Amino acid sequence: MRIALALTIALACAACGNDVPPEQRAEDDRMLAEQVREANDTLPPLEEVVPEPIQYADMETNDLFGLACSYAPGTSMGARVIARETDAYMKIDGEMLRFAADPGSRELPANSRSFYNGREFTLRLEVAEKEASDDSPFYEGTVWLRDRFDRVVYTGTGAVDCGA
Structure with missing residues (x-):
C-alpha cells in the first residue's frame, strides 16, 4: 500500500514537470547555471596569518x-x-x-x-x-x-x- 502511494506521488510530480514550457525550462536552467557559476567563483573569506617567532x-x-x-x-x-x-x-x-x-x-x-x-x-x-x-x-x-x-x-x- 505504501509503495503504491509513493509511486503514485512520484508519477504525479513527474507529470507536473512536463507542464513547464520548453522556453521556461531553458530559462530556469540558465538561471540555475548562473547561480552555480557565482557560487564557484566566490572565494572563501581571507584569513590573515600571524607568523610566530622561530625558537x-x-x-x-x-x-x-x-x-x-x-x-x-x-x-x-x-x-x-x-x-x-x-x-x-x-x-x-x-x-x-x-x-x-x-x-x-x-x-x-x-x-x-x-x-x-x-x-x-x-x-x-x-x-x-x-x-x-x-x-x-x-x-x-x-x-x-x-x-x-x-x-x-x-x-x-x-x-x-x-x-x-
Whole structure:
C-alpha cells in the first residue's frame, strides 16, 4: 500500500514537470547555471596569518643551522622566516611549515631564493641591496605570504640576517 502511494506521488510530480514550457525550462536552467557559476567563483573569506617567532627548539628539531637568511619583522629580532638554498621555514599556529625553494627564482644572499612553495601557502622574499658604506651585518628585507588563491595573508618588512 505504501509503495503504491509513493509511486503514485512520484508519477504525479513527474507529470507536473512536463507542464513547464520548453522556453521556461531553458530559462530556469540558465538561471540555475548562473547561480552555480557565482557560487564557484566566490572565494572563501581571507584569513590573515600571524607568523610566530622561530625558537631555538624549533631550529634544533628541524635542523635549521648553517647558511641561511633569517627575516624578522619591524624592530623584532625574533625570526619569522628562515630561508635556505633548498627550503624555507615559518612557524604558523604552533606548527613549523616547510616551503620548497623554486630553483628558477632569483638567488638572494646566503644562496637563498626569492620564491618558495608550500602545501597551503607560497612565500616570496626580497632583500634590499646594501650601500657600499653600510657595514651593518643586516639587510632590509620583505616577506609576502600568499594563500592558495594568491591573496596576501601576511607581509612584513624588517631586518634580514644572512650567514652561518
